Amino acid sequence: MANLFQSVRGFNDVLPPDTAIWQHLHRVANETFAAYGYGEIRLPLLEHTALFSRSIGEVTDIVEKEMFTFLDREGDSLTLRPEGTACCVRAGLEHGLLHNQQQRLWYAGPMFRHERPQAGRYRQFHQLGAEAYGMVGPDIDLEVIALSARLLARLGLRDLTLELNSLGSSEARAAYRSALIDFLQRHESSLDADSKRRMHSNPLRVLDSKSPQTQEILRDAPKLIDALDLESRLHFEQLQQGLSDLGLPFRLNSRLVRGLDYYGRTVFEWTTTALGAQGTVCAGGRYDGLVTQLGGSATPAVGWACGIERLILLMKAQGVAVPDTAPHVYLCWLGDAAQREAARLGEQLRDAHPGLRLVVNAGGGKLAAQLKRADRSGARVALILGDTEIAARTIQVKSLRDTDTSPASIPEQQILPWSELSGYVAGLFDA
RNA sequence: GUGGACGUAGCUCAGUUGGUUAGAGUCCCAGAUUGUGAUUCUGGUUGUCGGGGGUUCGAGUCCCCUCGUCCACCCCA
Incomplete structure (x- = not known):
């Protein structure tokens, strides 16, 4: 388009x-x-x-x-x-x-x-x-x-x-400048076009020329350092x-x-x-x-x-490492009741952990689609909240990444009561 | 500002000496799996071929103009 x-x-x-x-x-x-x-x-x-x-x-x-x-x-x-x-x-x-x-x-x-x-x-x-x-x-x-x-x-x-x-100093540079112009004028015919132009506008810049021939000539030029x-x-x-x-x-x-x-x-x-x-x-x-x-x-x-x-x-x-900005947690929900509960839980977790990066699923989708978004978001874990979990006041925690870097390895999937959720989430970041 | 290369799907790219209806991979969506991602399989959507003009029976392909990107120069951080 x-x-x-x-x-x-x-x-x-x-x-x-x-x-x-x-x-x-x-x-x-x-x-x-x-x-x-x-x-x-x-x-x-x-x-x-x-x-x-x-x-x-x-x-x-x-x-x-x-x-x-x-x-x-x-x-x-x-x-x-x-x-x-x-x-x-x-x-x-x-x-x-x-x-x-x-x-x-x-x-x-x-x-x-x-x-x-x-x-x-x-x-x-x-x-x-x-x-x-x-x-x-x-x-x-x-x-x-x-x-x-x-x-x-x-x-x-x-x-x-x-x-x-x-x-x-500006005085020394002015003196050098005229000495350099004298020198350049004596070799003007051998200079490249750019240097001829710069000779008058900004003679010091001729020293910077990329032309090999000009650089060859400059070997005999007066040196700024001596001036x-x-x-x-x-x-x-x-x-x-x-x-x-x-x-x-x-x-x-x-x-x-x-x-x-x-x-x-x-x-x-x-x-x-x-x-x-x-x-x-x-x-x-x-x-x-x-x-x-x-x-x-x-x-x-x-x-x-x-x-x-x-x-x-x-x-x-140079492949410099930049701090990760991916969310820590992606919260999936299934059904109207779970959606309302997820919004509430999400805000509650953000209250408790100001450094937490948490995405609550939006725009619906079946669980497979939500987990796919969770995976693509880069989140370390997905939380899953449905009618079954609400009835039991629990939430499912699913690990989305290999966590071999942390010694206390997270089981791939587990069920946590709401009362333990905040403590669990705290262990996911700022480590 | 000067010289050169390149612009085809959201992304990476193929497209023969000009020839019918423009392709692949990826991504996305749906299904296989009424609540389990990343792997697999099946199906589907995505294009003023950068834009405008010209040549031609016919242009993604050739010509001109234009816009943009990149490379070098100039210059500069």
């Missing part, structure tokens, strides 16, 4: 088997951020367009061609947020969170970029981010990286690489020392740069080879200039963002 409507391209639904993974991820994120004293900030999806063009950079691809921007009824230019950091700084300034103080914040939610969709890259995608304000030293860089490492580990992800680089100012070099060395102290392995990558203009000094990425071209799962760095750029007083800041869809793809690829 051809559907009358379908979702907008790159905007996806998340359906029940998958929502369990999303919920698990959010639960783990919540706990991990709490473990480091980070508070959640909830931000609107829509901002004034200028917020992003001023922070991300006028000539970046995001601002030039990827934003969902429109005029509202009053003629104001609004944009669905393409990233969270600028929004977070805006909120921090608006509510006075950043002036002369420290803040540890995190956020999660949808972001919007008008790109050609691909697995792990959608027009509405979701990010999970950390932001720390008001701390200059490498200790906070270390903290946010350790936090990201712990989050990824708690999600059960393996074989990730932490890549690390320093972009230096670092003394203070940035010290900062970077102390961060590396800290990572070693915590036993967090990393790989120095002098080609690691950022697409967004506001980064300086520390930049890092967690990458995987398991996701094709969408290999970056988490990326971040320091952006000491951003708060000033958006009208606040000078405030150092460092943070990162994870792509939730990519984390979930990776969790699936």
Whole structure:
């Protein structure tokens, strides 16, 4: 059947088997951020367009061609947020969170970029981010990286690489930038087309080029690491020392740069080879200039963002176990009297056991059909209530799964008086 | 945004050089079993062949346009 409507391209639904993974991820994120004293900030999806063009950079691809921007009824230019950091700084300034103080914040939610969709890259995608304000030293860089490492580990992800680089102070970077442009101009004829274009718009990104020929030329290019100012070099060395102290392995990558203009000094990425071209799962760095750029007083800041869809793809690829959400119990009934009794018993059991997941059969059906639903629901046991049971104030308990994991094995089928039902059910979960 | 592959039942897919009424498995429903699932057997339902246009006596099959998915690039989380 051809559907009358379908979702907008790159905007996806998340359906029940998958929502369990999303919920698990959010639960783990919540706990991990709490473990480091980070508070959640909830931000609107829509901002004034200028917020992003001023922070991300006028000539970046995001601002030039990827934003969902429109005029509202009053003629104001609004944009669905393409990233969270600028929004977070805006909120921090608006509510006075950043002036002369420290803040540890995190956020999660949808972001919007008008790109050609691909697995792990959608027009509405979701990010999970950390932001720390008001701390200059490498200790906070270390903290946010350790936090990201712990989050990824708690999600059960393996074989990730932490890549690390320093972009230096803005002065050092500006000097390096012109040195690099000089170098690139001398080799312009040998560069690939993309790099020629980027040479002027964002020369640092040429370092990232995938063209082997360009990479060959870049071997003789001036190195960013050699251009670092003394203070940035010290900062970077102390961060590396800290990572070693915590036993967090990393790989120095002098080609690691950022697409967004506001980064300086520390930049890092967690990458995987398991996701094709969408290999970056988490990326971040320091952006000491951003708060000033958006009208606040000078405030150092460092943070990162994870792509939730990519984390979930990776969790699936690596077969990460997610807590079971199947019901514990499926209650079958036969006849009108049993139906009423089943509804009453179901509510009673839910009162007694707030963690219990219990489905009461609905929509009728003969016992075979009800048991089939019970089986397909994933429930561990089915309860059966008919006229015979009601007369005796009992209920039949039928085991639907092999329970070889529990030493006190459940007999396949037994009859329990109502008075013992609650105690029996308690043994089915939270073990 | 650029290049390429693919769209057939709810799901996974077959469908010959264009040829009658488009198939399989699975799922779902019913029965074998008036109250016992997952196994078995029998029967049944499910399609504007992504959409529109064209060529043809005839199009799932060929052509054009369009929408969508995927892969790579670009970019990025």
